[in-house]
Amino acid sequence: MASHSFHARLDALQRNRERQGSERTFKTRTSGICFSDNDYLGLSRHEQVIASAQQALRDYGTGARAARLLSGPCPEHHRLEENLAQWKKTERALLFSSGYLTPLGVVPTLVSPGDTVLMERQAHACLFDGARLSGARIRLFDRKNMPELKKNLVSTRKLAPESRILIIAESLHSMDGDFAPLREIIDLKKESGAWLLLDEAHAGGICGPAGAGLAAELDLIQHVEIQMGTMGKALGSSGGFVAATEKIIHLLMNEARTFLFGTALAPASVQAAQTSLTILRSPEGDLLRKKLAENITNFRSAFSPSVSGPIQPVFLGSNQLATKASDQLHSLGLDVPAIRTPTIPKGTARLRISLSARHSDKEIQQLGQALMALPKE
Ligand SMILES: Cc1ncc(COP(=O)(O)O)c(C=O)c1O
Incomplete structure (x- = not known):
């Protein structure tokens, strides 16, 4: 019986996707010119980036072999974290094995049931999934609608004066391609005592001094509690990271489950990102x-x-x-x-x-x- 109901669900979901024209398939053909990836600076094909990844393969092998806290000293991971922290002008940074897994570890560490996540209605799936995992109440605002954000902040504060409020926004939106009104978000954040997690996945590498992102471009880094980024886009590699104060990173390395319980990033990816970062800052x-x-x-x-x-x-x-x-x-x-x-x-x-x-x-x-x-x- 149970097996039948599984089949019924599979069939219903398939029919639904077909009706909506949203069925997905893997591409079997490649065409000449690619306008579909996020390699904004072409670094995934840069000779030095490739050569450094090859060297890391020889030096450290193909995989990280275990989660970070189990696998012994990882000098390459530490070096990249130090350089990411310098680039983002923060005290420390912490690597995750993908950008997607980063908020899934970070958000539930920062907020819990009884708190509120105030996030863009248009936010990336991983930000939603991190917010849902936290169990905090989720309230939405339109990314360009600052009166709506303000209204949400005021009513949340009224409802739960002592609770934590975490605002989540993307600096450069992954699908709409526009930049967030970061200055206004930060002004509102300050009024309400909220914290801000700014996902700079797409802005990292492409704007701001040395490509450090939108917060750096607007000289607002000191007002962003958690800067999130990925190495899978302009840095031409893979992996995610957050940059924040020593205290926040120490908390995350002790509590963020997607950091603690997954195999660390492969050394070749770390080394590729390291070389890309050096190029970005040159x-x-x-x-x-x-x-x-x-x-x-x-x-x-x-x-x-x-x-x-x-x-x-x-x-x-x-x-x-x-x-x-x-x-x-x-x-x-x-x-x-x-x-x-x-x-x-x-x-x-x-x-x-x-x-x-x-x-x-x-x-x-x-x-x-x-x-x-x-x-x-
Ligand atoms: C805004 C945003 N955040 C996070 C991610 C996840 O990053 P990654 O692809 O490195 O896992 C993406 C991926 O497309 C994204 O668009």
Whole structure:
């Protein structure tokens, strides 16, 4: 009997996905020009980054072999944490084995039932999952709607004057491509005694001095309690991290379950991220960011401008239209993914174009022309 009800659920979910046009499959074809990854500076293919990962493979082997606190001294992990902390201008940093697993460990360590997480309605799935795991009450605000954030903060404070409030926001949004109104969020945060976890997954490497992110660009680092980042995007490797005070990091390394109970990041990934970080903070990093900025400007003049960062959404509405447009671009040798529900809200299906410093002027022109030729529906 029980087995039948499992099958019924599998079938119902499948039918539902088919009805909504949200069925996912692995790609079997690759097209010529990739506008779908988050390698904003092209560092995953940088010769020095690759060579350093190869060296780490030889020195330390393929895997970290155990969780960090079990596996003995990890000089490479410590060195990267020290450099991430310096880059983010904080006291310490802590690595996690993916960006996704970072808030799943961090949020439940900071808040618990009785507290409130006040988060963007549009936040990434891992931020929602971390908030849910914490058991704290979750309240939502629109990422651009500061009166709504203020209203939520005031009413939460009234309801539970002594409770902790953690605001969670993405600095550069992963799907909408816009920057958060960070100054306003911080002003409101200060008024209410809340803390802020700022996910800089997509901004890290691409904005601010030495690519340190939006908080660094706006000189607001000292007002962000937890800066979160990933090495899987502009740093061209994999893994996640948080940067914060000594006291917060000490707490996390003792209590964050996704840090404590998972195998540590592979040394080759750590070393690749370390080399990328060194490049990001060098004059070469400035040149790469300049090239990315030029590509964004060229794209915005070849096609209709929307947001100012490297993630450019082209809104099409339905899942079906977005899939059709993505297929059409694919047939022209352009890899541009369709982003559909449930990743984004219903009616906002889109193409997500990810621009990188590695794209040539010609490739950007080609993309702009192909987008202009899409049927207007
Ligand atoms: C905003 C945001 N945060 C966190 C993550 C998770 O990071 P990672 O892909 O490194 O696991 C992503 C992934 O796309 C993201 O877009």
